[in-house]
Amino acid sequence: MDAFSFWVAGVMVYVAVAVLVLGLAWRLYQWRRLAASPMRLGIFPKPRGGAKALRIVADTLVFPQAAEVNAPLWLAVFLFHLALLGVFVGHLRLLGRFPEFLEVKMSESAHLAGGTMGIVLVVTLFYFLIRRFKSPSKELSVPEDYLLLILLLGVVxxxxxxxxxxxxxxxxxxxxxxxLLALRPEFGPEIAASPYKTALVVHVLLANLLFIYLPFSKLVHFIGAFLTNGIRRS
Amino acid sequence: MKGELKEWQEKLLGVMKGRRNRQLLYYLELCTRCGLCKDACHIYRATGRVEFVPSHRAEILRRLYRRYFSPLGRLIPSLYEARELDERALEDLYEAAYTCTGCRRCMVYCPFGIDITWLLGVEKAMLVAAGKVPEELAMLTDAAIEKGNSIDLYRDLLQEQIKGLEPELRERTGMPGASIPIGRKGARVLYVALAGAHSILPAAIIFNLAGEDWTLSMFESSNYGYFLGDTEKAARVAERIVSEAKALGVEEVVITECGHAYRVMKHLDEVWSKQKFPFRVSSIFEPFARYLKEGRIKVDPDRIAERVTYHDPCQLGRNGGIFEEPRAIIRAIARDFREMNPNREKNWCCGGGGGLVAQPDLEEFRAVTGRLKAEQIAATGAKIVATPCENCRLQLDLLNQRYHLGIQVSAVTDLLVQAAVVEKGQKKAAALG
Structure with missing residues (x-):
């Protein structure tokens, strides 16, 4: 491994993962250490028991109400998150082998599925970015919004x-x-000799930056949405 | 940095800090500014003005929070366009907080369920601390508190006025013993009306016909302290009714047809005043629907022939939980009932809530922002719009004029009284009258 790769695709990865994990824990602690509101803020009707749990999950993962008021935006947001979940699962294969049946299936479809999801991500991210240059999203946006979209676009x-x-x-x-897991970061000969090595290092660099910023950004909604949607139905 | 703050800034930031709890932090930190809420807001939809996008109203508080409280915002303020708490910010806070009807329709559609009004509540609390509040709302609140402090001065006059309503009550119920008792100890129900006979007489007719064991409150149920966003004063306004109910030992406090008054008593005041009520709080529709079901009042199902639609007041419906009882009453008395679309928790706000109706200089604003409601009503083809909220009724009357809707806006109880069957020489004794 050359020095640049070693620092970015080696050392920095550990730093990024540590900041991600500790940062999220700190963020959760910051929320939970404050008292919950004594006021019940939910809207009516309020589902109970199993129906309530189901509703919270549906609100968070599908947010069907949003489709009623702005179908194009809902579709883009939904597809974006679906593709994000897809590539996340795809990347889990890097950590080890899945059960044999899945491993074979995923291996066969990786190029098509991964490619499709990657394209969906680029298209939706561009859409999110472009709409922020138009009123009223423009006035509503702050630099954080652009920064995150550009960072995500870079990674993708x-x-x-x-x-x-x-x-x-x-x-x-x-x-x-x-x-990396063995704490001895190394590129094998195929990567070291590939003209795409730099692309890989840049991909890892941008992902590192995203990981480092994520716990302190609005992207914590991936955890928080479950909590606030719980409040809405209580 | 603290040292540079002026005294008033310290005070207002202290208010913000005091309001900090888990929910507030979620709402401040999770919004992605996706802007979906704009599509759910009648004010933005009617005006197209950015400052009326729900999340933009909250964004002012968010940017102050970034500037003074969040570590990253203090480090890199430009990342969030964090802003100083200055005169200009106060202007913006005022514009944001007091032109929202507090309908919480945006909360229904937000992918995270963020309660914008909770954030506007903090904005209002800061403005209250700064003394920058709508004059009308402040005056009405103080007048209500003053009435509570010196009720002995009002008692005789009030009783005399109420006595004056009884002849008409007796005639319309056909019950010689019908009465409107005030402050009667041991009654089962305490009915809290609005100021004015229109909110007392129709309910009294139904209570008498149903043989309810009731008494009338000396106070009006409306609570301008709530619209003002001054929870301390709002609790004092509500406390007048709570003390009265405790002193009389009633089982049930029945709130008249009013959205925010029901919500305040049912869902908010126990938290504000840190107490548990020894009585039940109901909307007027709960006992009335019960009387119908139990056959304690009889109605003529054909009395109202024109098409009727029902407008869910935001504070009674999605924020109060009363959807079905008023519908049950209307269905029992009107042959042609047509729902608005959408309805219930998704109903469009009429544009009159949040104390906006009480501010004369907002009339033009209300006329413009009620456009979606007017279109929604027109689409039902209804001739009568029944709605149980005085603010909604005043606003719908305005929309009726401005959009030439040709409708009659009515309280649900008025329709019920219209359809109630009064047997000639009804012998039923009035409630312990």
């Missing part, structure tokens, strides 16, 4: 670049992640 574009063009075998990526 570099990821797509690797997914669609780089001829690096999956086993080589897996080997790299294994070396």
């Amino acid at each position: 574009v570099m990821g797509d670049h690797l997914r669609l063009f780089a001829e690096i075998p999956f086993s080589a990526y897996r080997q790299y992640v294994a070396s």
